[in-house]
Amino acid sequence: MGKFRFKSKYLFIFFSILVLFITLQSNEILFYPSNLKIIKGENKNLNISFPFSFDNNIEAGIVETIYNEGRSNLNKSLTLNGVDEGQTNLELKLLGLIPVKSYNVNVVNRPMVIPGGNAIGVRMNTKGVLIVAVTDIIDTNGNRVSPARSAGLKVGDSILEINGEKIVSSEQVVDILNKNEDRELELLVLRNKGEYKTTSKAVKCIQDNAYRLGVWVRDKTSGIGTMTFYCEETDTFAALGHGITDVDTRKLLDVEKGLIMNARVSDVEQGQKGTPGEIRGVFYKTDEVLGEIETNTEFGIYGKLIDNNGEIKNKEKIPIGFKEEVELGKAYIYTTLEGNEIGKYEIEIVKLEDQEVSSQKSMTIEITDEKLLEKTGGIVQGMSGSPIIQNGKLIGAVTHVFVNEPIKGYGLYIEWMLENCDRP
Numbered sequence: 001m002g003k004f005r006f007k008s009k010y011l012f013i014f015f016s017i018l019v020l021f022i023t024l025q026s027n028e029i030l031f032y033p034s035n036l037k038i039i040k041g042e043n044k045n046l047n048i049s050f051p052f053s054f055d056n057n058i059e060a061g062i063v064e065t066i067y068n069e070g071r072s073n074l075n076k077s078l079t080l081n082g083v084d085e086g087q088t089n090l091e092l093k094l095l096g097l098i099p100v101k102s103y104n105v106n107v108v109n110r111p112m113v114i115p116g117g118n119a120i121g122v123r124m125n126t127k128g129v130l131i132v133a134v135t136d137i138i139d140t141n142g143n144r145v146s147p148a149r150s151a152g153l154k155v156g157d158s159i160l161e162i163n164g165e166k167i168v169s170s171e172q173v174v175d176i177l178n179k180n181e182d183r184e185l186e187l188l189v190l191r192n193k194g195e196y197k198t199t200s201k202a203v204k205c206i207q208d209n210a211y212r213l214g215v216w217v218r219d220k221t222s223g224i225g226t227m228t229f230y231c232e233e234t235d236t237f238a239a240l241g242h243g244i245t246d247v248d249t250r251k252l253l254d255v256e257k258g259l260i261m262n263a264r265v266s267d268v269e270q271g272q273k274g275t276p277g278e279i280r281g282v283f284y285k286t287d288e289v290l291g292e293i294e295t296n297t298e299f300g301i302y303g304k305l306i307d308n309n310g311e312i313k314n315k316e317k318i319p320i321g322f323k324e325e326v327e328l329g330k331a332y333i334y335t336t337l338e339g340n341e342i343g344k345y346e347i348e349i350v351k352l353e354d355q356e357v358s359s360q361k362s363m364t365i366e367i368t369d370e371k372l373l374e375k376t377g378g379i380v381q382g383m384s385g386s387p388i389i390q391n392g393k394l395i396g397a398v399t400h401v402f403v404n405e406p407i408k409g410y411g412l413y414i415e416w417m418l419e420n421c422d423r424p
Helices: 002-026 170-180 370-376 414-418
Strands: 035-039 043-049 052-055 063-069 075-082 086-094 098-108 112-115 119-134 158-162 184-191 194-201 215-231 236-239 255-269 278-283 291-297 300-305 329-338 341-352 363-367 387-390 393-401 408-413
Touching (some): 075 098, 119 278, 119 291, 158 170, 170 184, 170 215, 215 255, 215 278, 215 300, 215 393, 215 414, 255 300, 329 370, 329 393, 408 414
Parallel strands (some): 035 098
Antiparallel strands (some): 043 075, 052 086, 063 075, 086 098, 119 215, 119 255, 158 184, 184 194, 215 236, 236 300, 255 278, 255 291, 291 300, 329 341, 341 363, 363 408, 387 393, 393 408
16 A cells, blocks of 8 residues: 555656646747847737736737637737837736746837948058067167067057057057157057056167067958948948957957948859858949948947948848847848849758847858859858848848858847947
8 A cells, every 4th residue: 555655656746747847848938038029010929828827917008918819728829019119028927926937028110221242342440559469679789678568568459649649550650669769658558448558668679770669560451341231220331240350369459440342352262171262352442432430349340331322322121030030941141252243142041049148150051052152162251241131131141151161150140230230
């Protein structure tokens, strides 16, 4: 008898756990993100079943709720209709009493943007001059010294001012050092977004009798990329899908002044396993600036579009697709592989990341278009920023290539780029 009770006890526990597991699995709402986005004028269905229910205290002026009966009284779905822009809360309860999870419901307008895909030439001046190397100097007495290291300067720092004079070029630094010779210099330095002052003295180098601090500096960068979209509401363009970093320091460059111009693709180097390919091009109509770069972020470059000829601003707008709407399967990218003609190429979205905060690697994509593969071998440098289109919506942008598998790469959700449009 005792053995029978012992077995019954464990059978009860087993079936209780099984019922709980099935209940949890059938209630998809438990696995929804805490932030629910609803488009104004559209709706979202939430599936729910016993023993869970919603506390229906949601603000009617923002969201209208409709309960839909399921196959039984235990299964229901809740439809949330986006009535007006705003935020409200929805609380999930167990047995109508115990709070389990709270959802922030955000009703938003669906932004409309003009997709890019056109090749652009990028020219950017750094804020001050960027230190890319700190070295020793042999002075005229044969001593090995490093004034920069003694002053605490490091790779990745930017020299903003010398003796109160704003620095804009590496040539200017050389000129100031030789004019002041071995007199003490006051340096204003930028490091990790913070500014500080230090002092140093240049020394005369035995090799060329010029005065040096023992630093290699860079003041500008340039290259080819792809525009992602233009947002008429903020008059802002976005491009690249990732920030511009210095090739030596790998740090994000601080922008002092930057321009984008129309570019014409002249050649494409195919990507191969272990060696990323590259789009090569030339800037043309350099006297007709396409836009001014105002910020360089980890999600791309942003600025005001000039486009005096209306080549971009007069194109048709399309809606953006939020991350919750992105699906595995077929999609397209717009990119330029020859001249200045934008092409539409098929891809496959093979993996999606559930991201609550912005990140560059939101989805894994694979190139499936035979024409694109024949031309490039996959994703190549210069395609970064190419818009990703699915179901008629702009859902993302190409960001990186898998070096050992160039037909695959990463894309980011377009809303992460859109968040930066009003920040320049």
